[in-house]
Every structure is written in structure tokens, then in C-alpha cells.
Amino acid sequence: MTAKNFDFILRGGLVVNHDGVGPRDIGIRAETIAAIGDLSLASAGTTIDCDGLHILPGVIDTQVHFREPGPTHKEDLETGSRAAVLGGVVGVFEMPNTNPLTTTPEALADKVARATGRMHCDFAFYVGGTHENAKDIAELERLPGAAGIKVFMGSSTGSLLVADDAGVTEILRHARRRAAFHSEDEFRLIERMGERVPGDPASHPVWRDVETAMACTRRLIAIARAQRARIHVLHVSTGEEIELLSRHKDIASVEVTPHHLTLSADDYATLGTKIQMNPPVRDKSHREILWRGLDQGVVDVIGSDHAPHTLEEKARAYPDSPSGMTGAQTLVPIMLDHVAAGRLTLQRFVDLTSAGPARLFQIARKGRIAVGFDADLTIVDLKRRETIRNSWIASRCGWTPYHGKQVTGWPVGTFVRGARVMWEGEVLAPSTGQPIRFLEAL
Numbered sequence: 001m002t003a004k005n006f007d008f009i010l011r012g013g014l015v016v017n018h019d020g021v022g023p024r025d026i027g028i029r030a031e032t033i034a035a036i037g038d039l040s041l042a043s044a045g046t047t048i049d050c051d052g053l054h055i056l057p058g059v060i061d062t063q064v065h066f067r068e069p070g071p072t073h074k075e076d077l078e079t080g081s082r083a084a085v086l087g088g089v090v091g092v093f094e095m096p097n098t099n100p101l102t103t104t105p106e107a108l109a110d111k112v113a114r115a116t117g118r119m120h121c122d123f124a125f126y127v128g129g130t131h132e133n134a135k136d137i138a139e140l141e142r143l144p145g146a147a148g149i150k151v152f153m154g155s156s157t158g159s160l161l162v163a164d165d166a167g168v169t170e171i172l173r174h175a176r177r178r179a180a181f182h183s184e185d186e187f188r189l190i191e192r193m194g195e196r197v198p199g200d201p202a203s204h205p206v207w208r209d210v211e212t213a214m215a216c217t218r219r220l221i222a223i224a225r226a227q228r229a230r231i232h233v234l235h236v237s238t239g240e241e242i243e244l245l246s247r248h249k250d251i252a253s254v255e256v257t258p259h260h261l262t263l264s265a266d267d268y269a270t271l272g273t274k275i276q277m278n279p280p281v282r283d284k285s286h287r288e289i290l291w292r293g294l295d296q297g298v299v300d301v302i303g304s305d306h307a308p309h310t311l312e313e314k315a316r317a318y319p320d321s322p323s324g325m326t327g328a329q330t331l332v333p334i335m336l337d338h339v340a341a342g343r344l345t346l347q348r349f350v351d352l353t354s355a356g357p358a359r360l361f362q363i364a365r366k367g368r369i370a371v372g373f374d375a376d377l378t379i380v381d382l383k384r385r386e387t388i389r390n391s392w393i394a395s396r397c398g399w400t401p402y403h404g405k406q407v408t409g410w411p412v413g414t415f416v417r418g419a420r421v422m423w424e425g426e427v428l429a430p431s432t433g434q435p436i437r438f439l440e441a442l
């Protein structure tokens with residue numbers, strides 16, 4: 001090797017990759033991984049000692065709500081992506097329930113323009129599927145910066161909704177890429193409004209019960225089969241759906257969230273509306289089956305469903321309180337804490353957060369540490385003990401349900417396409433976020 005082959009060499013880290021875990025140096029040139037192996041004879045503009053650290057393929061969070069354009073008092077694309085990179089996340093798929101809704105080519109192009117060079121991580125935006133745009137789905141889902149189509153079958157924050165089978169059928173008839181679904185049955189939600197107990201967020205999972213999720217996922221699978229379409233079921237929250245989805249893995253992929261894996265209905269007593277989410281945090285028996293689904297490979301990806309609301313909004317009495325909590329910044333530390341506790345391996349974490357998203361959504365040049373791929377890296381210290389605090393949260397709303405929780409395992413560095421955007425809790429590089437590219441839309 002001759003001098004200055006690389007812009008960066010990460011020296012001495014334990015690289016976690018498709019070939020296992022082992023000591024390897026990584027050479028980065030411009031935006032790309034240029035070499036992996038023993039680079040002791042090479043030099044670089046900057047050499048970073050990664051002794052004692054693990055280097056993971058960059059974590060991609062395939063479900064976040066960053067609120068821009070629209071309710072930017074909760075979050076915007078800059079603050080949300082700042083939170084993401086501080087948490088070790090290199091790329092996000094952002095949701096269409098903004099204002100205006102992301103349902104047209106113009107609204108998508110506006111988001112891409114706002115994000116480019118301003119977001120700290122790479123990004124793609126879901127286009128909301130509606131009755132009106134169903135016939136245009138095949139074009140919409142392939143536009144630059146589009147992550148695909150997202151459909152709300154049950155209403156949540158915002159006004160996106162396609163509750164009926166005919167509407168979902170029409171969308172899936174036109175979709176060519178994997179479409180993502182919020183699967184809660186709107187008709188049952190309306191019927192059961194009376195189950196909400198004013199002032200008691202513990203009644204949230206009673207209202208939005210197991211059958212609300214199951215009934216919708218059953219309908220969704222039947223429609224997808226009839227249309228021979230691929231579906232991605234977001235934030236699966238019930239054991240029953242895991243069992244059902246395990247029988248439909250040819251067409252259905254599964255996301256679970258860190259909060260459904262970590263919190264339970266017992267936590268409403270202390271955290272109240274802070275953990276009010278759609279679909280809800282449920283009793284521990286569901287959490288156990290989500291873990292089993294993760295263990296058995298039924299679960300494909302972990303997404304944070306980062307859905308910020310201000311503490312003032314959350315302080316309204318249930319059910320006037322909005323559903324959602326932050327999560328992009330805490331995804332890595334919360335899941336590494338589960339790794340430390342032996343609930344999943346580090347390799348499985350990588351599979352769920354980089355290889356999984358790349359496989360499901362056919363992401364170009366991301367999702368593994370390989371020469372010729374984007375130099376996207378999440379660098380972690382598995383032994384570091386930290387306490388998660390609201391003061392660490394960069395999200396504009398400034399709080400996390402995990403305030404005060406001690407974890408083992410912490411994100412130390414984030415590289416996005418060769419730029420060191422975060423190191424030791426500081427955001428370093430100027431923002432260089434670009435649209436994520438997909439094989440099905442190149």
C-alpha cells in the first residue's frame with residue numbers, strides 16, 4: 001500500500017459483518033468503503049483508533065415521523081435527523097402523515113428538496129397511499145427519494161386513511177414495490193370508541209385491542225394474496241399476528257419496534273400517556289411472543305416509529321393526548337442493552353437494522369460492510385454503561401420514555417457515506433444527507 005490511500009482508516013475495531021465478527025481495519029475513500037482487512041501498512045488523512053469498539057453496518061431506521069412540513073413545533077427534518085445520527089442511525093424512511101400529506105409528486109419533491117444537504121443522515125420518504133392516488137401508485141413509488149407506499153388502514157395521527165378492502169385492493173393492484181401498512185381495523189376502532197376511559201391511558205390497548213390488529217392483518221394478507229403483492233406490516237404488536245404472519249412469509253415482512261419489545265402495559269402506571277402509541281403497548285404476554293418471533297426469524301426489521309409530540313400535548317388527559325413517542329435516538333442503545341442482556345445476538349441486531357432493510361426494500365449500496373458499498377457505519381461500545389436522559393435527546397420535543405434508564409451498550413460514532421457525522425456525542429460534519437437509492441427505481 002502506498003501513502004494516503006484513504007480518507008479514513010478505522011483501525012483495530014471488531015467488524016460485525018456477513019462473515020462474522022472479527023478484527024479488521026476499514027479504509028474509506030470519498031463516500032465508499034475501499035478496503036477491509038489488515039491495513040497496517042496504509043495511511044489515511046485521518047486514522048481513528050477503534051480498539052475495543054464494534055463496527056456495524058450503518059443502522060437504517062425504516063419508520064420515523066419527522067413532521068416537516070407541518071407540525072414542526074414537534075420536530076423537523078434537521079432536528080429529527082440530528083437525533084438519528086446521535087443515536088448511531090445512518091438512514092431513515094420518513095412517514096407521509098405530514099401537512100400537506102406526502103401523497104403527490106410535488107409533496108414528495110418538496111420533502112426531498114427540504115432534506116437534501118440539510119438532514120444529517122440519508123433519507124427516503126414514504127408516499128401515502130389514498131383512494132385518489134391509487135391508480136398512480138406505480139409511478140409514485142418509483143420517484144426519486146420514495147421509500148415506497150405507506151397505507152394507514154386504521155386512523156392514527158393525521159388524516160391518512162384507507163379503511164376499506166376495495167381501497168387497499170386498488171392500491172396493491174398498482175403497487176410493484178413492497179408496500180407498508182399500519183394495520184388496525186378502522187371499523188372496529190370506531191365501534192369501540194366507548195372503551196376509552198377518560199384520564200386512563202391504560203384503556204388504550206383495551207380500545208385498540210388485539211382483534212383490532214388481527215382483523216386488519218387478516219384482511220390485508222387476504223388482499224395481498226389475491227393481488228400477488230408484497231406487504232410490509234409495520235409495528236406488529238400482538239402475539240396472534242406474529243403467529244399468523246409466520247404462515248405468510250412469502251408475501252409478508254414484519255417490523256417490530258423497540259418500545260413493543262421493551263415496555264409493557266404495566267408501564268402505563270408510571271409513564272401514562274408518554275407511552276400511548278398506535279398500535280398500543282400491550283401486556284407482557286405479547287411482548288414475549290414478539291421476542292419469540294424475533295428469535296425465530298419471523299421479524300425482518302426493527303423500526304423505531306419515532307413519533308414525537310411535545311410534553312404539553314402529551315399532558316392532555318387521555319384520550320385527548322396524541323399517540324407517539326420519540327425513538328430514533330434510542331433505538332441503538334435500547335437494543336444493544338437487550339444484546340447485553342442476552343436477548344438477541346449482535347449479528348441478529350445487524351440483520352434487523354441494516355441487512356434486513358436492504359433485503360426487504362432493495363436498497364442500493366447500503367446494508368453491509370463491503371467494498372464498493374456506501375461507507376455507512378454505526379460504531380458502538382458494547383460495554384459502555386450510560387443512563388439515557390431527556391437532556392441527551394436532540395429531538396425538538398426533548399423527551400424520551402426511557403429517561404433515567406441505565407443501559408449497557410452505546411453508539412460512539414456514525415459515518416454516513418464516508419462523512420464522520422457523529423463522534424462521542426458531537427455532530428461533526430456539515431449535513432450531507434442524500435436520498436437513499438433503491439434497486440427497483442434506479
Ligand code: DOR
Pocket residue numbers: 065097156157182276277278279307308323324325
Ligand atoms: O402512535 C403513533 N403515532 N402511531 C402512528 O401510527 C402515527 C404516529 C404519529 O405520527 O404520531
